[in-house]
Amino acid sequence: MNVKKIPDIIIGRLPVYLRALQRMADNGAKTTSSQELGEHVGISAAQIRKDISQFGEFGKQGTGYSIQFLIDKLREILKVDRVWDVVLIGAGDLGHALANYNGFQNRGFRVVAIFDNDKNKVGQKIGEFTVEDTDTMLERIKSMGVKIAMTTVPASAAQEVADKLVQAGVRAILNYAPVSLNVPENVKVQYTDPSTNLQRMTYYL
Amino acid sequence: MNVKKIPDIIIGRLPVYLRALQRMADNGAKTTSSQELGEHVGISAAQIRKDISQFGEFGKQGTGYSIQFLIDKLREILKVDRVWDVVLIGAGDLGHALANYNGFQNRGFRVVAIFDNDKNKVGQKIGEFTVEDTDTMLERIKSMGVKIAMTTVPASAAQEVADKLVQAGVRAILNYAPVSLNVPENVKVQYTDPSTNLQRMTYYL
DNA sequence: CCAGATTTTGTACAATTTGACACAAACGCA
DNA sequence: TGCGTTTGTGTCAAATTGTACAAAATCTGG
Numbered sequence: 001m002n003v004k005k006i007p008d009i010i011i012g013r014l015p016v017y018l019r020a021l022q023r024m025a026d027n028g029a030k031t032t033s034s035q036e037l038g039e040h041v042g043i044s045a046a047q048i049r050k051d052i053s054q055f056g057e058f059g060k061q062g063t064g065y066s067i068q069f070l071i072d073k074l075r076e077i078l079k080v081d082r083v084w085d086v087v088l089i090g091a092g093d094l095g096h097a098l099a100n101y102n103g104f105q106n107r108g109f110r111v112v113a114i115f116d117n118d119k120n121k122v123g124q125k126i127g128e129f130t131v132e133d134t135d136t137m138l139e140r141i142k143s144m145g146v147k148i149a150m151t152t153v154p155a156s157a158a159q160e161v162a163d164k165l166v167q168a169g170v171r172a173i174l175n176y177a178p179v180s181l182n183v184p185e186n187v188k189v190q191y192t193d194p195s196t197n198l199q200r201m202t203y204y205l
Numbered sequence: 206m207n208v209k210k211i212p213d214i215i216i217g218r219l220p221v222y223l224r225a226l227q228r229m230a231d232n233g234a235k236t237t238s239s240q241e242l243g244e245h246v247g248i249s250a251a252q253i254r255k256d257i258s259q260f261g262e263f264g265k266q267g268t269g270y271s272i273q274f275l276i277d278k279l280r281e282i283l284k285v286d287r288v289w290d291v292v293l294i295g296a297g298d299l300g301h302a303l304a305n306y307n308g309f310q311n312r313g314f315r316v317v318a319i320f321d322n323d324k325n326k327v328g329q330k331i332g333e334f335t336v337e338d339t340d341t342m343l344e345r346i347k348s349m350g351v352k353i354a355m356t357t358v359p360a361s362a363a364q365e366v367a368d369k370l371v372q373a374g375v376r377a378i379l380n381y382a383p384v385s386l387n388v389p390e391n392v393k394v395q396y397t398d399p400s401t402n403l404q405r406m407t408y409y410l
Numbered sequence: 411c412c413a414g415a416t417t418t419t420g421t422a423c424a425a426t427t428t429g430a431c432a433c434a435a436a437c438g439c440a
Numbered sequence: 441t442g443c444g445t446t447t448g449t450g451t452c453a454a455a456t457t458g459t460a461c462a463a464a465a466t467c468t469g470g
Contacts, residue, residue, distance in 0.1 A: 023384060057448070202285055255421080
């Protein structure tokens with residue numbers, strides 16, 4: 001047993017580190033320290049060192065971390081050292097925004113299909129994609145072997161869509177609808193609905 | 206001292222409870238239990254009881270919680286028993302999606318203005334809004350007294366925009382750009398970038 | 411209408427998880 | 441070589457979650 005169980009909370013911070021490191025690399029930096037990285041992401045240096053050290057000794061005393069090396073390691077750990085196919089359900093405004101989003105490039109993701117149940121939208125072009133019918137979704141996802149989905153459907157349809165996605169073999173759902181989804185334990189869901197996020201802040205105003 | 210310091214992590218769960226409760230209310234339910242609510246949101250019943258009891262004794266043994274009463278209380282606690290004005294910076298696809306989003310209604314928020322620095326977009330209509338120039342943003346926000354902003358600008362512009370928002374008196378920022386923002390301690394930021402959210406899940410695939 | 415069974419809350423206490431602190435060891439540099 | 445920097449980690453403190461149960465309310469069956 002070489003690998004101990006890594007807490008979710010640490011995994012959740014890694015993408016933040018990765019994002020900051022990639023930004024540093026874009027700016028031409030070669031090395032950084034836990035101190036500097038911490039200032040960028042608003043997390044204590046000690047915490048960052050401990051998080052990273054869960055996976056190996058990637059730094060060097062006196063010098064810090066090689067940015068490129070750490071990026072490579074984090075991408076490997078998070079399994080984004082490859083490109084994941086992602087399907088998008090819901091061709092509304094938000095669906096359009098995600099379809100055209102260029103931030104997936106170089107971050108390990110690629111949208112491969114868009115579905116909607118509105119017959120008026122089916123067949124429409126969004127960028128290079130043609131909106132497909134949700135009736136054919138299950139088969140299409142299965143045959144493509146896609147494991148990741150993003151849902152931008154109305155709250156009322158979200159659970160039904162999620163059920164279908166799970167049935168099709170999807171294992172990770174990024175849910176933009178304002179509802180909690182009921183899924184099996186081996187399926188991960190991330191929620192990201194604007195109202196909920198705003199409500200997390202108003203308490204402090 | 207009647208009110209003890211409530212941990213952030215509890216505050217973060219309240220909007221989730223609220224969302225589920227509002228959904229139950231829409232479906233005509235009158236009461237619920239910590240058990241039932243927990244099943245809906247995927248959190249243990251004990252945890253929910255403990256969270257809620259931080260603010261008072263809102264339930265009744267043997268019966269559970271009155272849904273409407275709990276909604277009212279949570280809205281009050283989260284300060285969404287009113288309507289907050291929100292400004293939107295960035296009139297791209299995502300900006301359009303948020304401007305047209307109807308999930309803010311009944312959740313305590315209302316978009317009141319949209320800004321962009323692209324002179325081609327300034328003056329454009331988005332729904333009932335006219336895109337305004339970021340040059341006039343600082344004054345406009347100040348005069349309207351807006352405290353909440355959503356940013357859908359490119360990563361490269363996000364920090365600069367955030368600085369201006371802080372200067373204009375904004376105290377809460379929902380940031381869709383894939384960068385960590387550096388803001389004073391009294392300003393809250395919530396991050397919500399698709400790639401980062403997806404990367405939080407790939408580890409488990 | 412009532413007594414016992416059932417439900418469900420709120421909380422005391424225990425266990426676990428998470429974060430802060432401190433420092434020896436390693437490295438670079440002058 | 442000696443000094444300043446920075447990592448990785450052991451130890452401790454704090455925060456968070458889980459468990460269990462008394463008390464309160466409702467329900468049920470006669």
